[in-house]
Amino acid sequence: MRISCLFIFLFLCSFFANAQSAPKKLVAQRTTSVIKIDGNLEEAAWKAALPAKDFIEYRPDFGKPEAATSRTVVYLLYDNNSVYVGGYCYEQTKDSISKELVGRDVIGVNDFLGVIFDTYSDKINGVGFYVTPYGEQYDAKYSNSNQGEDPTWNAVWTSAAKVHADGWSFEMRIPYSALRFSNQANQSWGLNFTRRRNKTGQQYFWNAVNPKVNGLMNQEGFWTGIEKIQAPLRLSFSPYFSTYLNHYPYKTAGVKDWTSSVNGGMDVKYGISEGFTLDMTLIPDFGQVQSDNQVLNLSPFEVKYNENRSFFTEGTELFSKGDLFYSRRIGAQPLRYYDVQDTSAAPDHIHAGEHFIKNPLESKLINGTKVSGRTKGGLGIGFFNAITAPMYAQVENDAGVKRNIKTTPLANYNIIVFDQTLKNNSAVSLINTNVTRDGDYYNANATAALFDLNNKKNTYKINGKLAISEIYGNSQKTSIGHAHQFQFSKTSGNWIYQILEDATDSKYNINDMGILFYNNYLDHYLYTGYSWLKPKSWYNSIRINYNAYYSMLYNKIPGQKVNGNFQVFTTNVNANMQMKNLWLVSMFVGYVPHGNDFYEPRTQGFSFRSPTRLQLNPSIETNSAKKYYANLNLFYAMRSLFHSPNYQFNFSQRYRFSDKFSITETLNYNPTINDAGYYSQYIVNNSVTDIIFSRRDLKTVENIMSFKYNFNSRSGISFRARHYWSKVVPKQLYDLMPDGNLSPTIHNDVIKTDNNINFFNVDALYTLEFAPGSFINIAWKQQGVLNNENASNPYFKNFSQTIASPQNNNLSIKVIYYLDYLDFKKRIKRNRE
Numbered sequence: 105m106r107i108s109c110l111f112i113f114l115f116l117c118s119f120f121a122n123a124q125s126a127p128k129k130l131v132a133q134r135t136t137s138v139i140k141i142d143g144n145l146e147e148a149a150w151k152a153a154l155p156a157k158d159f160i161e162y163r164p165d166f167g168k169p170e171a172a173t174s175r176t177v178v179y180l181l182y183d184n185n186s187v188y189v190g191g192y193c194y195e196q197t198k199d200s201i202s203k204e205l206v207g208r209d210v211i212g213v214n215d216f217l218g219v220i221f222d223t224y225s226d227k228i229n230g231v232g233f234y235v236t237p238y239g240e241q242y243d244a245k246y247s248n249s250n251q252g253e254d255p256t257w258n259a260v261w262t263s264a265a266k267v268h269a270d271g272w273s274f275e276m277r278i279p280y281s282a283l284r285f286s287n288q289a290n291q292s293w294g295l296n297f298t299r300r301r302n303k304t305g306q307q308y309f310w311n312a313v314n315p316k317v318n319g320l321m322n323q324e325g326f327w328t329g330i331e332k333i334q335a336p337l338r339l340s341f342s343p344y345f346s347t348y349l350n351h352y353p354y355k356t357a358g359v360k361d362w363t364s365s366v367n368g369g370m371d372v373k374y375g376i377s378e379g380f381t382l383d384m385t386l387i388p389d390f391g392q393v394q395s396d397n398q399v400l401n402l403s404p405f406e407v408k409y410n411e412n413r414s415f416f417t418e419g420t421e422l423f424s425k426g427d428l429f430y431s432r433r434i435g436a437q438p439l440r441y442y443d444v445q446d447t448s449a450a451p452d453h454i455h456a457g458e459h460f461i462k463n464p465l466e467s468k469l470i471n472g473t474k475v476s477g478r479t480k481g482g483l484g485i486g487f488f489n490a491i492t493a494p495m496y497a498q499v500e501n502d503a504g505v506k507r508n509i510k511t512t513p514l515a516n517y518n519i520i521v522f523d524q525t526l527k528n529n530s531a532v533s534l535i536n537t538n539v540t541r542d543g544d545y546y547n548a549n550a551t552a553a554l555f556d557l558n559n560k561k562n563t564y565k566i567n568g569k570l571a572i573s574e575i576y577g578n579s580q581k582t583s584i585g586h587a588h589q590f591q592f593s594k595t596s597g598n599w600i601y602q603i604l605e606d607a608t609d610s611k612y613n614i615n616d617m618g619i620l621f622y623n624n625y626l627d628h629y630l631y632t633g634y635s636w637l638k639p640k641s642w643y644n645s646i647r648i649n650y651n652a653y654y655s656m657l658y659n660k661i662p663g664q665k666v667n668g669n670f671q672v673f674t675t676n677v678n679a680n681m682q683m684k685n686l687w688l689v690s691m692f693v694g695y696v697p698h699g700n701d702f703y704e705p706r707t708q709g710f711s712f713r714s715p716t717r718l719q720l721n722p723s724i725e726t727n728s729a730k731k732y733y734a735n736l737n738l739f740y741a742m743r744s745l746f747h748s749p750n751y752q753f754n755f756s757q758r759y760r761f762s763d764k765f766s767i768t769e770t771l772n773y774n775p776t777i778n779d780a781g782y783y784s785q786y787i788v789n790n791s792v793t794d795i796i797f798s799r800r801d802l803k804t805v806e807n808i809m810s811f812k813y814n815f816n817s818r819s820g821i822s823f824r825a826r827h828y829w830s831k832v833v834p835k836q837l838y839d840l841m842p843d844g845n846l847s848p849t850i851h852n853d854v855i856k857t858d859n860n861i862n863f864f865n866v867d868a869l870y871t872l873e874f875a876p877g878s879f880i881n882i883a884w885k886q887q888g889v890l891n892n893e894n895a896s897n898p899y900f901k902n903f904s905q906t907i908a909s910p911q912n913n914n915l916s917i918k919v920i921y922y923l924d925y926l927d928f929k930k931r932i933k934r935n936r937e
Contacts, residue, residue, distance in 0.1 A: 128311045128325035130156050130295060135181045135188070141275045143239060143266035145179070145190045153179035153190075156297055159308035164644035164682065166315055166637060170308055174200075176299050178217070178310070180327065185336070187278045189219050189233070193299060194271040201272055202302035202729050203237040204763050205814035207822075208873070209255060211242055213729050213760070215302050217274055220246065220324070222294025223285035226482050226525045227322040230294065231257070231283065237272040238763075239265040240817045245421055248319040248529045256417035260340070260877040260922060281338045281924065286480055287378050295327040302729045305644065305686045315637055318562050318595035322529045338375025339925035342877065344368065346389050346918040353910045359461070371415070380477030380485070385415045388469055390435075391916055392883040395865040400804070400830040402781055404703045405621040408432075415472055422476050422486035422521045426552035426569055428537045429488075429519060430619035435469045438495045438512035439545065452509050454499050463497035467512055482525035490517045494542070514542040517617060530557045537617040547577040548616035552587075563596040573612050585612030585623065601632035610659040622703055625671065626658045639684070648679040661702060663709030672699035672714070685727060692721035698744075704782050705795045705840055712797070713844030715745035715780070733758045745846075746778035746799055765813045772806040783837060786851050796854055797846050798834035805829045805899050819872040825865070829902050831895040832859040858895035862906040864888040877922025885914045 137149040145151075156178040161168040170176060178191035193215065195201055206212035211234075218234035227248070234242040245257040259282035265274040285291065297310040311325030346367045353361055369387035376382055393412035401407050409432055411417055416431035423429045441463065444453050454460065472490040479485070492515045496508040516539070523533040533554040540547050552571035558564070568590040576582040586609055593602035610624035633649030657669040676694030683689065696717040704712045723737040739752035751774065758768040779800050786794035806828045814820035834856040838846035866886035873879050890906040897905070 130327050132327055132330045133181055135183050139188050141262045141264050141277045143264035143273055143275055145273055150179050150190050153181055156310050159310050160312040162307045162309050162313050164639045178297050189276040192273045198269055201237050205238055207820050208241050213302055216300050218298045220296045222321055222324055223283055225294045228525050228529055230321045233278055235263045235265055235274045237265050237267050238817050239263050246321055248321050254421045258418055280336050284379050287334055291330040292326055292328045294324040296324045316597055319529055335378040340373045341923045342371040342920055344920045348916045350914045352912045383474040385472045392881055394867050398863045400861045404706055422484055423488055423519050425533050426535050426554055428535055428550050428552055428614055428618040433617050434490045434517050435467050438467055440511045444497045444509045444511055458499040458501045461498040461500050464495050467492040467495050484523035486521035488519040513545050516540045528558045528560050539616040544578050549574045550614045565593045565595050567591050573614050583611050585609050587612045599634045604629040607658050624658050625655055627655045629653050644682040646681045651676050688725040690723045694719035706782055707792050707795055710795050711844050715743040718742050731760045745780050748778040750776045767811045770808040774804040776802040795840040797838045797840055799836045801833045803831050821870050823868045827903055828863040830861055833895050858893045860892050860895040862890040862902050864906045879920045881918045883916045887912045
């Protein structure tokens, strides 16, 4: 109670804040001229435009005006259809410009110039459009309440740039179809421009952005006097055609080694109103996305993979609130994928004398729909719906009779979000997710209310979440769980801190549409950090922070014998520094005393007394603007149980042979000696009587080699090869005792088995953007897996055996054509004339 009162007192008090200068304003200018987007500012309209100039340094030396020899001048115009951005980034010489062809939505080592619009002037949400010296594009969405930048958002717009002896010039045309704004006769938008000079490590903003102040959009200027513009009919179609050729050497009678397919579908975007957009994907095809980085998972928790499917990454920022949406659940592994392989499973499974012809690893997505936008009053509304098809395994008996076994039903995935922006960069939100399955399968529902409240000076914040989950259906008892999170933070200034409480009960479960590694916890977290942001003679910035984390069970576990509810306490100190040569160095020092691990035993009622750990983690990173760049990260931990050292060596290097061609290598090496972990259950009469742990040696090596070659700003080739090898060698087996300690096993019939696994993937892609938003992609993917119990072979023998093992090869061609309805209508009109 005392702590809660302290939070309220601190939040309500008035605190001193750094004075902010008045926001800059740029008066809008309408043009009737035709502007050719070629990177040259030769049109008379540019010469008559008002300049945005006198940029202010953001880093490393905040507040410093830009030098005359590297000044920035930007112009902004508009007409009935588009916004035009043009300008000049001056440099002393051409060699001062950092430039590289890297492809769309990648910055690389490039200098850039970006424009950020807050079209509703709510100081929370915005969109940014960036151009590099080669004219390549990068775009993103911004939200102060959503913690920063979302680079997955994409719009269709045009840009060009030219490199000169004393700098580089650029032009952008951003059609109104790429923006959302009101239909008011007179408007004022939030506005800022930013420029990066990568070789000097400098970044500038037109309207000053203070790194000591929380947020980006709340530190914007204004574009005033925008008159009589109307949101156009926003309707576009992106039909696609793809064809696949796949080869896997099954060498099995009746099973084809070669297969092929032809696919077609369409993405549709429709502007329902001035602020809302409908996104639809019909019969989507995600066959060309990058392969997952598969690993040997020894933990009791699932592996969380990145989302590479564009429909689930673009424009989903509203749906990510509250951690209730993990898009990989949609189209994931069928619910009963493993059950059908178990002869004791119910209701249906493979029978004696049968073998599998196929058992699909993924559910097929039939369609997906997103509706999102924001009203004039700042209410954001998001609706998401996706349907996946029922999936079947196919088996065949010795007589050649085939039958299908359902592994997952027809399922509907749904999200609805309401997000209301408030004064002082604050917001409140409500999100609901629902999974409804056909037939005798359970359903799931989860709801969360969130709040994010800042004080008037934007120096303190209180935020949190109240959530509830429900599992129901399939003639089972309904299970309802709840969770909450409360956080108080000082968000601005050299010194910042946060205090957090996070809890779920034992029934809280959001894993049908979200992701939660474990539940039943009551966690408290303290963070405090101090930053020296004013450059000195030998550094640009220094940051240091302290973290403490204390976790206990929320509910007592039924059948738990000893060890109480305490789980773990961790404490650590981090420091990092950017030096004058733009190298980065950091150090992490951590300590973890004895704890109780209720998850590693994999069985309710058991817990493992985890050892103390001392951790050290230094790292160093060279200047990324140089031709050669390297990043070295070392980690060392000593654990008290069995005197177990854990080493991690992570090394990445890149060499740029030219602005078009570069090679990158990443090596991760992780040997661990005398690690203690779960091995198996000892079962007598279908009852778990003991949990078996092992003292084991582990070794993991991951090697990734990639290169890219870009012919120009529209086309390029990328290649990525990854080999992952991990082995586990159990040295001695132990029984988990009631007090959580380990004792040499009494079960001599349990056999120690090594584990040796390899994953090899190749992802190669040629892409050509033959028109704005239209692409031809040619992809080759290769995958090989080697899994055995032979852990004695060294790395290179594992690699050669993995390459020699059966490989799945897939070649595909995909054509995507972007068609804007208004452009199409204009073309028809011109043809008729």
